Amino acid sequence: MTIRRTLQQLQQSLGSESPxxxxxxxxxxxxxxxxxxxYLxxxxxxEPGQxxxxxxxxERRRHGTPVAYLLGYKEFYGRVFQVDDRALIPRPDTEILVEAGLQxxxxxxxxxVRVLDLCCGTGCVGITLxxxxxxxxxxxxxxxxxxxQLAAENAARLLPTPQQPVLIQSDLFASLSGRYDVIVxxxxxxxxxxxxxxxxxxxGEPRHALVAREEGLEIIRRIADTVVDYIYPNGYIAIEAADHQAPHIAELLARASFQSVEHLRDLAGHLRVTAGTHTG
Structure with missing residues (x-):
């Protein structure tokens, strides 16, 4: 079967949001x-094997497996990251978090500059920084x-040896020490x-990497409650969340002595990142 005919038939049979x-x-x-x-x-x-x-x-796509998991990779900020069901698939909207970190x-x-990518998943944000x-x-x-481990594999492939990050298994800050200039x-x-x-x-993405209790704010509240012990004076934190959560996160950061709290919008115009500078 030709590529043209294959594309036509597959489009009609997938039943996905973007067939x-x-x-x-x-x-x-x-x-x-x-x-x-x-298309050229x-x-x-x-070939028959193809x-x-x-x-x-x-067939796996029809049953809900994300295309990125089927391919084994996803492009993010101009780089190709290995992905599988060990972590969430990088989203274009998360590139806003990278922009905040770079600035x-x-x-x-x-x-x-000491930088921490907390809840790093694939490592796409920190590795890009x-x-x-x-x-x-x-x-x-x-x-x-x-x-x-997936983040380590991505770092080994995308960063030269002198730039390899330190990787730490930690429940938020529990196993971390020292302070950071920038936390994303x-x-x-x-x-x-x-x-x-x-x-x-x-x-097919890991539920524990998506869902949080307390209206989705449980993990973010824990971060805000303890971050002051892990950030330098004038240090910067940027947190991705949903649009409706942005005002609550701004309040949590303000209570933790962060100033110049700002909201950054994603490609669709939704509030996606809330960030601030610590005054301690």
Whole structure:
């Protein structure tokens, strides 16, 4: 079957929210081509082995496995990160958290900037910061050792040896020591009712990396309650969360002696990151 016909049939059968995109990504993957090359060679025939592999992937997609898990990678901030079900898939909106971190790093120039990516998952935020600003001292922390191993694999592939981060399995700050100039965090913040309503369990991503109690604010509240012991004076924290949670996070940071609290919007115009500078 030709690439053109395969794309048409797959689009019709996937039943996903973005069938055209999903189909092109899967076909390109099994053919060893870029998506652009698919449309330059529409009459190219798939080999029998490629057709069989595609059908296996398509069946898993129909049952809810994210395309990124099927491919084994996801692009984030211009770099390709390895992904699997050990951690959440990097989202484009999280690039706003990277932008916040980069700006904060650039405001510190007197010494190597100590940066912590808390609840790091794949490590995409912290690793991107280190790749964009090679002089920083980076630590990646996550409660899940499997996620931390995935972050280590990404760091080994994307950063040179002198820039390798320190990786620490930790329940937030519990196993950490010292202070940081910049802390970035994309913690679990999805409310239980939203998780159920959106059928997020079908996505195949680890539930514990998504859902938090107390209206999604449990983990963020714990961060705000203890961060003052782990951040330098004039240190900066940036936390990703949902739009409706932004005012609550701003209040939590203000109580913890953070000033200049700001909200940053994502690509859709929603409040996505709340950040502030510690005055201690």
């Amino acid at each position: 055209a995109l999903d189909a092109s990504l899967l076909v390109a993957h099994v053919c060893g081509l870029t998506r652009e090359q698919l 060679e529409p009459d190219r025939l798939l 057709q069989q592999m595609l059908e296996r992937l398509a 904060a790093i650039d405001r510190h120039s007197s010494r190597p 280190a790749a964009e600003r090679p002089g920083i001292e980076l630590q990646l922390a996550d409660i899940d050792n499997d996620a931390l 965090s994309n913690p679990p913040y999805v409310r239980e009712q939203d998780y159920r309503a959106l059928e997020m369990q079908r996505w």
